[in-house]
Amino acid sequence: NPLHPYSKALVSYSPTISKEEKMRYTITGEVVTPINPPPGCRFASRCPMARRECTEREPELRYVGKDRLVACHFV
Numbered sequence: 311n312p313l314h315p316y317s318k319a320l321v322s323y324s325p326t327i328s329k330e331e332k333m334r335y336t337i338t339g340e341v342v343t344p345i346n347p348p349p350g351c352r353f354a355s356r357c358p359m360a361r362r363e364c365t366e367r368e369p370e371l372r373y374v375g376k377d378r379l380v381a382c383h384f385v
């Protein structure tokens with residue numbers, strides 16, 4: 311049960327034996343440079359859920375359960 315948009319996309323392409331159609335999340339766009347990344351979330355240029363806040367402020371890693379951490383403004 312991934313919560314972060316990037317994790318959702320990765321897991322959506324994992325193999326399954328189920329006959330049900332699986333929702334796939336395609337990631338498009340360019341990977342930002344790790345040398346001089348722009349402000350905000352490093353996934354913002356490729357995230358289908360990105361909003362203005364994502365390009366202005368880096369999301370903090372926070373607990374969303376007892377042993378679970380996520381860095382996204384909208385989780």
Ligand code: SF4
Pocket residue numbers: 314315316351352353354355357358359360361364369381382383384
């Ligand atoms: S903070 Fe924004 S850009 Fe980053 S993963 Fe969450 S929704 Fe996407």
